[in-house]
Amino acid sequence: xxxxxxxxxxxxxxxxxxxxxxxxxxxxxxxxxxxxxxxxxxxxxxxxxxxxxxxxxxxxxxxxxxxxxxxxxxxxxxxxxxxxxxxxxxxxxxxxxxxxxxxxx
Amino acid sequence: xxxxxxxxxxxxxxxxxxxxxxxxxxxxxxxxxxxxxxxxxxxxxxxxxxxxxxxxxxxxxxxxxxxxxxxxxxxxxxxxxxxxxxxxxxxxxxxxxxxxxxxxxxxxxxxxxxxxxxx
Numbered sequence: 001x002x003x004x005x006x007x008x009x010x011x012x013x014x015x016x017x018x019x020x021x022x023x024x025x026x027x028x029x030x031x032x033x034x035x036x037x038x039x040x041x042x043x044x045x046x047x048x049x050x051x052x053x054x055x056x057x058x059x060x061x062x063x064x065x066x067x068x069x070x071x072x073x074x075x076x077x078x079x080x081x082x083x084x085x086x087x088x089x090x091x092x093x094x095x096x097x098x099x100x101x102x103x104x105x
Numbered sequence: 106x107x108x109x110x111x112x113x114x115x116x117x118x119x120x121x122x123x124x125x126x127x128x129x130x131x132x133x134x135x136x137x138x139x140x141x142x143x144x145x146x147x148x149x150x151x152x153x154x155x156x157x158x159x160x161x162x163x164x165x166x167x168x169x170x171x172x173x174x175x176x177x178x179x180x181x182x183x184x185x186x187x188x189x190x191x192x193x194x195x196x197x198x199x200x201x202x203x204x205x206x207x208x209x210x211x212x213x214x215x216x217x218x219x220x221x222x223x224x
Contacts, residue, residue, distance in 0.1 A: 030208075031208065031209055033209075033210045033211070035211070037144075040216070041216065042109075042199070042213075042214040042215060042216050042217065043150075043199065043201075043211075043214045044214075045210055045211060045212050048208050048210035048212075049207070049208035049210070052208070054210075054212065086149075086150055088150070088211070090208070090209035090210065093163055094152055094165040094166060094167070095152040096152065097149060097150035097151070097152070098149075099149045100149055100150070
């Protein structure tokens with residue numbers, strides 16, 4: 001299953017609302033996860049099963065969507081939110097990731 | 106807290122075998138599935154394969170002919186062997202836990218280790 005993210009990069013200001021979209025090449029039953037990756041650090045799971053916030057993740061992060069179209073939103077961008085965000089499907093093997101969206105503050 | 110740490114050579118010669126180990130602490134290797142994932146400039150994030158402690162494995166078809174993932178339960182470790190490497194295998198390699206409770210997701214990752222393939 002091919003995952004296509006957009007945009008590939010964006011620049012936003014502190015406090016902005018940021019939305020990233022992820023399109024799957026075929027319908028997936030919400031086995032869709034979102035990760036943040038910053039240089040030199042381990043990738044961090046933020047949202048799983050399309051809309052479930054991982055424990056300890058701030059509530060400004062959220063996910064939604066179904067079928068082939070999914071969204072990830074940061075409501076009130078913070079300076080520590082810079083990095084690259086990836087969607088990933090666990091619907092079927094091989095597990096695949098989107099190409100990433102680089103968020104610059 | 107679950108912690109994963111990758112270890113292994115940072116430089117591998119072309120045609121040789123890349124070997125990495127992931128040491129898990131804070132959780133038993135006999136719970137969940139365990140995966141290797143890599144990040145390269147050309148391909149982004151790529152799932153390599155997973156293993157269950159019983160020996161069940163599955164690999165990405167793009168790498169299947171060259172990959173072996175194995176487990177050492179006595180050391181709470183699992184390992185990656187990638188044969189016949191080329192420059193295209195240069196990447197940051199991550200180990201991660203695949204949690205299957207409720208849904209499937211990689212919920213804990215190592216910091217990653219850069220492996221460069223070069224003579």
